[in-house]
Amino acid sequence: MTDTFHDLAVSPNAPRILVVDDDPGIQTLLGRYLREQGFDVRVVGSGAEMDTVLAADPRVDLLVLDIMLPGEDGLSIARRLDPKTRPPVIMLSARGEDIDRIVGLEIGADDYVPKPFNPRELLARIRAVLRRHRVETDAHVEKAHRTRVGDFAVNVQTRQVFLHDEALDLTHGEWQLLQFFIERPNRVINRDQIMDYLKGYERSAFDRSIDVRVTRLRRKIEEYPAEPRYLVTIWGEGYLFAPSGRSPRSPDVTTAAGEPT
Numbered sequence: 001m002t003d004t005f006h007d008l009a010v011s012p013n014a015p016r017i018l019v020v021d022d023d024p025g026i027q028t029l030l031g032r033y034l035r036e037q038g039f040d041v042r043v044v045g046s047g048a049e050m051d052t053v054l055a056a057d058p059r060v061d062l063l064v065l066d067i068m069l070p071g072e073d074g075l076s077i078a079r080r081l082d083p084k085t086r087p088p089v090i091m092l093s094a095r096g097e098d099i100d101r102i103v104g105l106e107i108g109a110d111d112y113v114p115k116p117f118n119p120r121e122l123l124a125r126i127r128a129v130l131r132r133h134r135v136e137t138d139a140h141v142e143k144a145h146r147t148r149v150g151d152f153a154v155n156v157q158t159r160q161v162f163l164h165d166e167a168l169d170l171t172h173g174e175w176q177l178l179q180f181f182i183e184r185p186n187r188v189i190n191r192d193q194i195m196d197y198l199k200g201y202e203r204s205a206f207d208r209s210i211d212v213r214v215t216r217l218r219r220k221i222e223e224y225p226a227e228p229r230y231l232v233t234i235w236g237e238g239y240l241f242a243p244s245g246r247s248p249r250s251p252d253v254t255t256a257a258g259e260p261t
Helices: 024-036 045-056 074-080 098-106 118-146 170-181 190-196 209-221
Strands: 016-020 040-045 062-066 091-094 111-114 147-149 152-155 160-163 187-189 231-234 238-242
Touching: 016 024, 016 045, 024 040, 024 118, 040 045, 045 074, 062 074, 062 118, 074 091, 091 118, 111 118, 152 170, 160 170, 170 190, 170 209, 170 238, 190 209, 190 238, 209 231, 209 238
Parallel strands: 016 040, 016 062, 062 091, 091 111
Antiparallel strands: 147 152, 152 160, 187 238, 231 238
């Protein structure tokens, strides 16, 4: 049996739930109840029917999977689904045995609900799993937008910088300065070049504001700011940003013009 309950209106952006359960009463209950709660619901009665539905349209946000099914059981189905591509899974079981719950969770199920259950409890579990999965997905998307440079990673879209995957708490000025250095790794940069980038106007020869900014930035990125590994002072020349914490005089250090030092 496959039923999508098209008599109930649903938003085109509604989360898609696929229920796999051979009990006609459960099929009708969950199909109608979850759709009334704003979900786009499809209901099937076996693993084979599930495969047919997913082959036609794999866009499923959550799978509600009964353990006791005709033919292939729910645990076997969950075990063969690719954990990298499958949707989150909530398992149902009328047997109420701890071993089913333990095995289900061990093979990657996100939650387990024993039968009989209150539909409101299942609804709460579904929303919690979807919320958790959404947060994890957003985190993966955010990481995909990061550009890694040595121990640092930058997300230009969100203006965030990460050191060893830990977000740095930077002011706007600190973000500008660190981004400037990250774009010019292992190069000696003099104060005038930094001034031109950050200020872009005439300044006094005795303007030490860059030194103050560098000192403040070091407090955010260095374990020991008095002995910096990343943002190093090159006496008489300027500063050098070593994104992997290497020696400022390592062989691959170059000047801002691109010449080896």
